[in-house]
Amino acid sequence: MITSIAVVGAGYMGGGIAQVFALAGRDVVIADVSEDAAQASLERVRREAQQFEADGLFPEGGADAVATRIAAAASIEEASASADLVIEAVFEKIDVKHEALTRISEAARADAIIGSNTSTISITALAEAVSGPERFLGVHFSNPAPFIPGVEVIPHEGTDLAHADAVEALLAQSGKMGARITDATGFVLNRLQYALFHEATQLIDEGVADAESIDAIVRTTFGFRLPFFGPFAIADMAGLDVYRFCYESLQSAFPERFATPVVLEDLVEDGALGVKSGRGFLNAAPESLPELVAYRNRAYVAMQKLIDELGPAPVRY
Ligand SMILES: NC(=O)c1ccc[n+]([C@@H]2O[C@H](COP(=O)([O-])OP(=O)(O)OC[C@H]3O[C@@H](n4cnc5c(N)ncnc54)[C@H](O)[C@@H]3O)[C@@H](O)[C@H]2O)c1
Numbered sequence: 001m002i003t004s005i006a007v008v009g010a011g012y013m014g015g016g017i018a019q020v021f022a023l024a025g026r027d028v029v030i031a032d033v034s035e036d037a038a039q040a041s042l043e044r045v046r047r048e049a050q051q052f053e054a055d056g057l058f059p060e061g062g063a064d065a066v067a068t069r070i071a072a073a074a075s076i077e078e079a080s081a082s083a084d085l086v087i088e089a090v091f092e093k094i095d096v097k098h099e100a101l102t103r104i105s106e107a108a109r110a111d112a113i114i115g116s117n118t119s120t121i122s123i124t125a126l127a128e129a130v131s132g133p134e135r136f137l138g139v140h141f142s143n144p145a146p147f148i149p150g151v152e153v154i155p156h157e158g159t160d161l162a163h164a165d166a167v168e169a170l171l172a173q174s175g176k177m178g179a180r181i182t183d184a185t186g187f188v189l190n191r192l193q194y195a196l197f198h199e200a201t202q203l204i205d206e207g208v209a210d211a212e213s214i215d216a217i218v219r220t221t222f223g224f225r226l227p228f229f230g231p232f233a234i235a236d237m238a239g240l241d242v243y244r245f246c247y248e249s250l251q252s253a254f255p256e257r258f259a260t261p262v263v264l265e266d267l268v269e270d271g272a273l274g275v276k277s278g279r280g281f282l283n284a285a286p287e288s289l290p291e292l293v294a295y296r297n298r299a300y301v302a303m304q305k306l307i308d309e310l311g312p313a314p315v316r317y
Contacts (some may be wrong), residue, residue, distance in 0.1 A: 009090035082231030
C-alpha cells in the first residue's frame with residue numbers, strides 16, 4: 001500500500017495533487033526548485049484548502065488534513081528519499097523533466113514507484129532518464145486536480161504493471177478514477193481535446209461562427225451529454241447507421257478529415273447499429289433501452305437545473 005508520497009514541482013498541478021493525497025489520509029512531501037519555493041507553495045496550498053473548506057468544496061477537516069499532512073522539503077532528493085510514490089509535476093519541457101526524473105530516481109528507494117504528470121510528452125521518452133524504468137509510468141491528473149475525478153494511468157512498454165495496479169488502487173482510495181491507456185503522444189485526453197479545439201479554430205477561420213457561438217453550441221448541445229456518455233455510447237444511442245449517413249455528407253465536403261471510419265463501416269455492414277440492435281460499440285440489449293432513455297432524460301434535466309442554480313460562468317468574449 002502506498003502511504004507516503006512526494007510531489008516534485010509544487011506549482012499549480014503539484015499543489016493540487018498534494019491536496020488530493022492529503023485528503024485521502026496520505027503523508028505528502030512537496031519539493032520545488034528551492035526550499036523557499038517549496039515553502040511558498042506549502043503556504044499557498046494551505047490557504048487554498050482553508051478557502052475550499054470554507055466554501056464547502058473540501059469536506060470538514062480537509063484544511064486540517066492539508067495543514068498537517070503536507071510538508072515542504074529542502075530538495076528533490078530529500079522529498080524523494082523515503083516516499084512510496086514520487087509524482088513529478090515540473091514544467092512541461094523534456095529536458096527539465098529528464099533532469100528532475102534523474103534526480104528523483106537516484107534519490108528514491110529502489111522499490112518506490114515514480115510517476116509523471118506530463119500532459120503530452122511520451123512516457124517512453126521520459127523513461128530514458130529514470131534509473132529503474134520498470135517503476136516509472138504516467139499519472140496524468142486534470143486541472144484542477146482536487147475537483148476533476150479522472151486520471152490517465154500510462155505505463156510504458158517496460159513498466160511493471162503491478163505498479164500501475166498500485167497507483168490505480170491509490171487513486172480509487174483518493175476518490176479518483178484511473179483509466180489505463182497505452183503510451184502515445186497526447187494520450188487520450190489531449191488527443192481528443194485538441195482535435196475538438198483544432199476543428200473549432202477552423203470554424204472560426206472559415207467564418208462559420210465566432211468563438212462565443214462555438215462555445216455556446218458545444219456547451220448546450222453535444223457537450224451537455226459528455227458528463228454522462230462518451231463518444232461511443234452517444235454514437236450507439238444515435239444509431240451507427242445514422243452516423244454513417246452523416247459521415248457521407250461530412251466526407252463529401254472534407255474527405256481527408258472526415259473519411260468514414262472503417263470500424264463504423266464494418267459494424268453497420270454487420271447489422272450492429274448500436275442500442276437499437278443490441279450490438280454496436282457497446283453491448284446494450286434493446287430491452288435496456290427504456291431504462292437508458294429514462295436515465296438520460298433524468299440526467300439532462302438535472303444538468304440543466306445545476307446550470308440554472310450555478311448561473312452562467314463569468315466568461316467574457
Ligand atoms: N496546468 C494544467 O492545466 C495541467 C493539467 C494537467 C497536467 N499538467 C502538467 O503538469 C505539469 C506541471 O504543470 P503546472 O501547470 O503545475 O505548472 P506550474 O508552472 O504551475 O508548476 C511547475 C512547478 O515546477 C517547478 N519546477 C520547475 N523546474 C523544476 C525543477 N527542476 N525541480 C523542481 N521543481 C521545478 C516550478 O518552480 C513550478 O512550481 C506539466 O507537466 C504540465 O503539462 C498541467
